[in-house]
Amino acid sequence: MSSVDPAQHSAIQTLYSDHHGWLQSWLRRKLGNAFDAADVAQDVFIKLLSRQTRVDARAPRAYLSTIARGLVIDHWRRRELEQAWLETLAHLPAPEVPSPESRLVFLEALVAIDKVLDELKPAVRQAFLCAQPEGLTCPQIAVRLGVSLATVERYIATALRHCYALRFGGDV
Template identity: 40%
Template structure:
């Protein structure tokens, strides 16, 4: 008869101790940068810590890799958003007699960071719906098919996301 496996008083600590090195190596192969790999590994464990109730997964490496992939995707989206902002800023400077002041640029960056934090706190589907609509330009019916939900649900998700962004910008 199998003995029940004893539960650890710190299952996340065991996850970290048993798989942190593996995760950093896994990320290093994808990023080609040991510093970024370490940062993303820490972000991965931070997400595990802040996610709420934690049940040790059967496949901890697959679990960690999934979270890390999502963080890499979110980071890529954030970098594309920043790049689009910089390009738009450069275009507007070219068409303007007056360049933006450093204070205006700082305010815009801080605003983007607040929106990024608001996006990171949203439910995954709401966040992805917002990104697909407003950054990727997808029509609502394509988003609905992608998620397997109704257009009305897509609209509700977009409203929820916009309210969160408005709150992040201090508009409500």
């Protein structure tokens, strides 16, 4: 898994030495601060290294910024979620507020869940949300959403297959 072929490796190295500075300032403009920019720039190259596909060296900056864009979006999504999470916590009565370390675990899990949910169709998402965190059974969901049991089961199966593709790869 960690075996990156040497040609690929040196291509990435060249990419890094030639364009890292540019990428970082491009990201600084998008993100508004240098720390996040440095983080995301780093992630871009980590992503490159973990990829199987060849580095496209014809238009290196376009290539880098395409990858960076995806990561920037992830970054903002994460920020949004953090914000929503903090809002949720702020409304909790003091004894119910989770401890700082479990908060972090929750947030990580939420980010993962959010990533999955984001790519589902709204109806599927709604059904899946009833099933997963809420723990309703398919017949209960069918009643709540006013659709047939078969439809709900199809929705849940779609969502699960999607989760599977996201986690273990393969196309669904």
